[in-house]
Amino acid sequence: MGLRRALLDDLEHAPAGDINFLECAPENWIGLGGIQAERLQALAARYPVTCHGLSLSLGGSAPLDMGLVDQVGRFLRQHRAVLYSEHLSYCSDDGHLYDLLPLPFTEEAVRHTADRISQVQDRLGRRIAVENVSTYLTPHAAMSELDFTRAVLAEADCDLLLDINNVYVNGSNHGFDASAYIAGLPAERVVCMHVAGHLDAGDALKIDTHGSPVIDPVWALLREACARFGPRPTLLERDFNIPPYAELRQELHQVRRILDLSARPVAA
Incomplete structure (x- = not known):
């Protein structure tokens, strides 16, 4: 489950067995003190924590913010984070753009982005x-999104956080087979996965919002991913329009059912 401040009460009182790990955005917690920091520490003592960054702008043209990388590194060590991930996109130029913007699918972008990922990995050790990421246009596509993703992973020698909903959204928006x-x-x-809801903004446009329940086609894609890769740690993302915890709990249990089924041996 995502560690959102609006969910703190629910996460602190969640029944045993509902949650296997929590994911937080370091930028939202670095430097916090007082009761919020204490609550984070208590949850990190109870659950494994993964961290999902928002601001490194791995595909951007502005210099990498190594000061931020160092802050993130200290946060990862403090909370014994078992995984750190970021977005295959860019989000800054002359200042922060407050969105995850699409990269061109070119060999030059592969080399540029992979080099920046390698710098971050070297700095963090x-x-x-x-x-x-979900996208709504492609600046230039000399290759497919799949080929671009594969090329970056190989060039940077890094891992993939597979967002199932983003695959569904992009397949619909750009007309490829998810x-x-x-x-x-x-x-x-593939070291972990995300599932989330999205907004249907018309027949030809789906927008990744994390503000609604996961739909059946996304659950079906999660089953396909589990059949292909085996069970992987999977996060339910919900960032706003947060329903009562009982509703989120149903979705958490659906995630668990899919993962459990994929882990069972096939009967002869």
Whole structure:
């Protein structure tokens, strides 16, 4: 489950067995003190923590913010984070743009982005994962999104956080086969997954919002991913329009059912 401040009360009182790990954005917690820091520490003592960054702008043209990388590194060590991930996109130029913007699918962008990922990994002294992001246009596509993603993973020697909803959204928005995308990914790179809801903004446009329940086609893609890669730690993302915890709990249990089924041996 995502560690959102609006969910703190629910997470602190969640029944045993509902949650296996929590994911937080370091930028939202670095430097906090007082009761919020204490609550984070208590939850980190109860659950394994993963961290999902928002601001490194791995594909951007502005210099990497190594001061931020160092802050993130200290946060990861303090909370014994088992995974750190960021987005395969850019979000800054002359200042922060407050959005995850699409990269061109070119060899030059592969080399540029992979070099920046390698710099971050070297600075942190650990592997990171990058997340496939939802997009609504492509600046230039000399290759497919799948080929671009595979090339970055290989060039940077990093891992993949596979966002199932983003695959579904992009397949719909850009007209590619979401199942074929998942089938084409290198299984050894997939270290975790996300599922979330999105907004239907028309017949030809879906927007990744994390503000609604997961829909059946996304659950189906999660099943396909688990069949392809085996069970992987999977996060339910919900950032706003947060329902009562009982509703989120149903979705958490659906995630668990899918993962459990994929882990069972096939009967002869």
